[in-house]
Amino acid sequence: MKVKICGITDVETGIEAVRYGADAIGFVFAESKRRVTIEKAQEIIGYLPAEVHKVGVFVNESREEIEKIASIVGLTHIQLHGDETGRFSESLSLPVIKSISFQGNEGLAALADYPNEFILLDSPKGKYRGGNGTVFNWNEVDPNLINNHKIILAGGLHANNVEEAINIIRPYMVDVSSGVETDGKKDLDKIKTFIEKAKSTPVGR
Structure with missing residues (x-):
């Protein structure tokens, strides 16, 4: 199971997260405490x-600003948490992860043909478009609607529930x-424990 640690803001945490086994590190350039x-x-x-x-x-950032930041800092992927369209996604030069706040399978169905490889399945929006730390009901997700994408599961995950979440959704990350x-x-202790728990959970689609 691949793991992404998001909201990294300092060098030590980024280095240690990778040392513990993180496959992806997330940097928030939108309004957020992170x-x-x-x-x-x-x-x-x-x-x-x-x-x-x-x-x-x-x-909901401009394409020009996204490309500028990506080039300066050395990003490999772009995660879109706003109202960006599939056409906007296709206009970007890097692979796109499109986030959807799960509020039922109707909204999920609308993204079935979204033209990128990754869909990030997150909890409904709170104060911010992501990173609100709340869980949604994984059992409500229709797996047939997400078969065409690599699913990244987010929303209120922690070491004590990630195994259950993986078993139900069977995500890519x-x-x-x-x-x-x-x-x-x-x-750092929680990061290490989370990564160990996620990577020790068997999964197969």
């Missing part, structure tokens, strides 16, 4: 191995942010 500057993201990415995905999170924090800060 927002990172271009300079800091560039610094962190400079310490990360080439094979680790460096994912930039954006919400799990994505965690607040679930590996203590008092709003990334907790």
Whole structure:
């Protein structure tokens, strides 16, 4: 099971997350308490191995700004958390992860033909478009609607529920942010435990 640790804002946490086995590191460039500057993201990415995905999170940002940030900091993937269309997704130069806030299978069906490889399945929107730390009902998801994409599961995951989530959704990757924090800060022990738990959970589609 692949693991993405999102909302990284300092070098040490990025390095340690990768050392523990993280396959992807997420950098938030949208409004969020975990927002990172271009300079800091560039610094962190400079310490990360080439094979680790460096994912930039954006919400309704212009294509020009996304491409500029991606080029400066060295992103490998773009995560779209706003109202971006499939056409907008196709206009970007890097692979796109399109986030959808799960509020029923009707909305999920609308993304069935979305023209990119990855769909991030998240909880309904709260104060921010992601990273709200709430769980949705995984059993409500119709698996037939997500077969055409690599699913990245997010939304309220932590070490104590990630095994159940993986068993139900059988995603390509799990994505965690607040679930590996203590008092709003990334907790290295929680990151290590989460990654170990996720990677020890057998999954097959």
